[in-house]
Ligand SMILES: Nc1ncnc2c1ncn2[C@@H]1O[C@H](COP(=O)(O)OP(=O)(O)OP(=O)(O)O)[C@@H](O)[C@H]1O
């Protein structure tokens with residue numbers, strides 16, 4: 001077959017000037033026609049491809065397979081692209097290979113099938129594609145490395161954060177401890193300075209009483225006025241009692257603050273216990289003041305810490321007497337209710353102004369109507385702490401100008 005197979009001049013022109021290589025192959029695989037671009041691609045001169053077998057333009061390794069492929073195509077010719085999804089390689093006359101892209105079509109000339117292959121040399125595109133793939137691969141590697149680095153850094157950072165958090169919480173704990181010990185020290189200092197100022201104030205009166213009574217005792221002794229002498233001896237005694245009481249208060253508070261007060265459970269025969277206390281408080285009652293006691297017969301024996309209970313009642317009775325006029329009565333009673341023992345200390349004294357009542361158990365607090373009645377404001381605070389120690393509760397009711405009842409309850413035993 002020759003050039004005259006292309007029927008019209010126009011087709012011939014197109015065929016010649018196509019930028020793709022075109023090869024027409026007959027059924028036995030010989031090239032019937034090739035355009036100049038195809039000849040150039042494979043390194044052949046004008047007309048030299050004609051008659052060459054198609055397989056000789058393929059690298060050796062593809063040739064066998066290609067014969068079968070070509071026969072199959074001839075049996076069912078239809079236009080299509082070749083080698084979709086894989087690289088096709090072609091062979092130049094000088095034996096070098098180059099990548100190609102091929103589309104197939106066919107035509108029939110005088111009953112024979114002519115297969116047309118449109119061939120593009122894609123070496124350049126491949127180069128670019130390869131370069132792109134490589135840089136893409138590099139990018140992926142780089143991204144993976146970066147990710148790894150970020151991961152490592154994040155781990156390190158997380159560890160640092162955990163460490164920092166630990167440090168911060170430890171530092172906070174330490175600060176809290178320092179703050180607490182400062183606070184305790186401040187409270188202790190406050191207590192000490194309060195003690196000094198209160199002691200210097202509270203000690204002055206009983207001390208000056210002691211001084212004047214002692215010099216009077218001497219005078220009365222010289223004049224042999226023994227009854228007056230006795231009176232002043234009693235004054236000295238009660239002044240010393242007062243001083244002892246103040247010191248005891250501070251000592252109790254100190255021990256309570258340090259948690260050094262230990263309690264035990266003693267059996268107490270209640271009526272005789274109240275009678276004893278009544279005896280003891282006689283020394284500080286004002287002229288004409290009386291203490292009455294009442295204890296129901298069913299409340300015979302209770303179990304609690306004797307010293308603590310005595311201290312509480314002593315403090316409450318001392319207040320009842322101190323904040324009542326001479327000649328008034330103080331009533332001390334006990335009763336059993338819901339497995340608890342209730343104690344009441346009732347007086348007919350000056351009462352407590354409503355505004356002051358909520359502060360009554362605070363350390364050093366003294367009500368506004370306490371005036372120049374001696375006191376440190378520690379007694380009730382200590383009472384509250386003692387009552388807590390024996391699992392009790394303390395409270396009071398009071399009417400200003402009329403009197404008060406202080407009461408507390410403790411477990412019966
Ligand atoms: N029975 C009472 N009647 C009226 N006021 C009272 C009575 N008991 C306590 N108060 C008031 O409560 C304040 C606090 O009492 P608390 O016993 O704690 O201290 P104080 O009697 O002043 O001093 P201290 O008992 O330490 O010698 C008193 O100053 C007083 O104003």
Ligand SMILES: [Mg+2]
Pocket residue numbers: 315318319375378379380
């Ligand atoms: Mg008191």
